[in-house]
Amino acid sequence: MGDHGRIPAFTRYDGPSYRIIKKLARENRLSLNIDIYVISAKYGLINSSYSIDKYNRKMTPARAIKLRPKILQVICNLFENNLFDDVFINMGKLYLLSIEGIENILPEGTRLIYAKGRIGQKNSQMKKWLLEKNEYS
Numbered sequence: 182m183g184d185h186g187r188i189p190a191f192t193r194y195d196g197p198s199y200r201i202i203k204k205l206a207r208e209n210r211l212s213l214n215i216d217i218y219v220i221s222a223k224y225g226l227i228n229s230s231y232s233i234d235k236y237n238r239k240m241t242p243a244r245a246i247k248l249r250p251k252i253l254q255v256i257c258n259l260f261e262n263n264l265f266d267d268v269f270i271n272m273g274k275l276y277l278l279s280i281e282g283i284e285n286i287l288p289e290g291t292r293l294i295y296a297k298g299r300i301g302q303k304n305s306q307m308k309k310w311l312l313e314k315n316e317y318s
Contacts, residue, residue, distance in 0.1 A: 190219045191229035197300060198271055201308050205315075212315040216265070220276050226252040245278035252279050257286055264288075267314075271296040271307045 191199070205211040217229040222240040224233060225248050238244075259265075268291060270280070284293055294310065296303035 187232035187234050189230050190221065190224075190227055190233050191217065193233055193235065194219065197304055198307060201304055202311070205308070205311055210315055211311060215311065215314055216263070218259075220248075220252065220272065220279055222248075226255045240275045240279075242275060242278055245275055248279045249281060253282060253286055256280075256283060260286075260288055260291075265291060267292045267294055267310075269294045269296070269307065269310050271303050273300075 191203075202211065202217065218226055219229050219231075220226050221233070221238075222244055223236045223238040224231070227233070268283075268287065270277075270283075270293070287293060296306045298306075
């Protein structure tokens with residue numbers, strides 16, 4: 182990845198989860214009805230198309246707790262303007278601190294799904310969910 186300039190978060194990030202999503206997109210197996218959001222230690226909750234600079238900020242418990250009110254407010258705002266049937270969450274423990282309380286702000290009837298287990302298990306669950314969503318689009 183280049184060191185300079187702003188590029189979409191989806192392009193900037195290259196972890197295992199992103200590789201799965203990018204591969205599904207390249208293969209036209211990713212539903213166009215999926216919105217992908219990212220929690221960034223620097224930027225908070227952003228749409229994956231949001232352009233960001235390269236950065237080196239690590240998530241810490243204190244940072245996650247500090248970001249939480251803003252992240253939950255962004256989630257509330259998203260639901261004011263959109264209707265989501267499901268919210269699939271695939272993130273580690275530190276990042277989960279930043280959305281603690283999400284179940285209390287989602288509209289009734291929204292299905293909240295947490296990926297569970299080790300990273301490989303979580304990514305497998307995410308891929309399965311994404312493929313199922315593609316079947317129904």
